[in-house]
Amino acid sequence: MLTVENNEGVSTIRMDDGKVNAMDLTFCQLLTDSLRSIEESDVSAVLLTGNDRVFSAGVDLKKLLKLKDQQREAFLRALIECFETAFRFSKPIVAAINGPAIAGGCALALACDERLIARDVKIGMPERRLGVPLPTIAIEMMRFSLGNRGTQDVVFAGKTYVNEEAISARLVNGLCSPEKLIQDSIKAVQSLAELPESVFQITKRQLRAPVIDRLALHSPQFDPEVFKVWNQPETDATIQQYIDGRL
Numbered sequence: 001m002l003t004v005e006n007n008e009g010v011s012t013i014r015m016d017d018g019k020v021n022a023m024d025l026t027f028c029q030l031l032t033d034s035l036r037s038i039e040e041s042d043v044s045a046v047l048l049t050g051n052d053r054v055f056s057a058g059v060d061l062k063k064l065l066k067l068k069d070q071q072r073e074a075f076l077r078a079l080i081e082c083f084e085t086a087f088r089f090s091k092p093i094v095a096a097i098n099g100p101a102i103a104g105g106c107a108l109a110l111a112c113d114e115r116l117i118a119r120d121v122k123i124g125m126p127e128r129r130l131g132v133p134l135p136t137i138a139i140e141m142m143r144f145s146l147g148n149r150g151t152q153d154v155v156f157a158g159k160t161y162v163n164e165e166a167i168s169a170r171l172v173n174g175l176c177s178p179e180k181l182i183q184d185s186i187k188a189v190q191s192l193a194e195l196p197e198s199v200f201q202i203t204k205r206q207l208r209a210p211v212i213d214r215l216a217l218h219s220p221q222f223d224p225e226v227f228k229v230w231n232q233p234e235t236d237a238t239i240q241q242y243i244d245g246r247l
Helices: 025-039 070-088 104-110 136-157 163-168 181-193 197-230 233-246
Strands: 002-007 010-015 045-049 093-097 114-118 174-176
Touching: 002 025, 010 025, 010 181, 025 070, 045 181, 070 104, 070 136, 070 197, 093 104, 093 181, 104 136, 114 181, 136 197, 163 174, 174 181
Parallel strands: 010 045, 045 093, 093 114, 114 174
Antiparallel strands: 002 010
């Protein structure tokens, strides 16, 4: 599902699980464990990317439909933990978006310090089409990068963005040719790693502190409601309809 390669102080995590790097319980746990292991190592920074086809298409909807009640909630908690681990990651982390980053894949990219995307690659949050609300962590990560209005626009639009439109929406920081994406992304993460480690870590914590505070306040309030909607039979029917029409 994941490969980790270390080169000149940078760990490249490559997501490579099936056709679309869909997120299930095992995938989320593996990525969380990989990030925590790297955080405790002497590696200075992380580059997160996908395989030759996709960054990540988000939650594995087909597997999700097979999960019921506590199983589904356990998966959603693992997904939330994965996002929060990436968002709180103490070292520089840059997303090299070499293929579609949809829904949970978009959220995972937004957890990173910077995001570079290859030309003509799609990114977005189409959960509105699935009829499901986003976990609090996903909303807060979007708010951190996009602001309140930008988050509202992206969530309610439920569409995907490409090229300059993705930059205008603030979903990504830069646009690259597919051939130069990895090279430019490594330069970006190495530039962040040039800061003294203590300076980077303190500054990152300062910048993210309002998000962490809101998560502590709002996650217990909203996430039980989110879990409830994700477990409703009507949600299963909407997801199945989406699968039948798109997958």
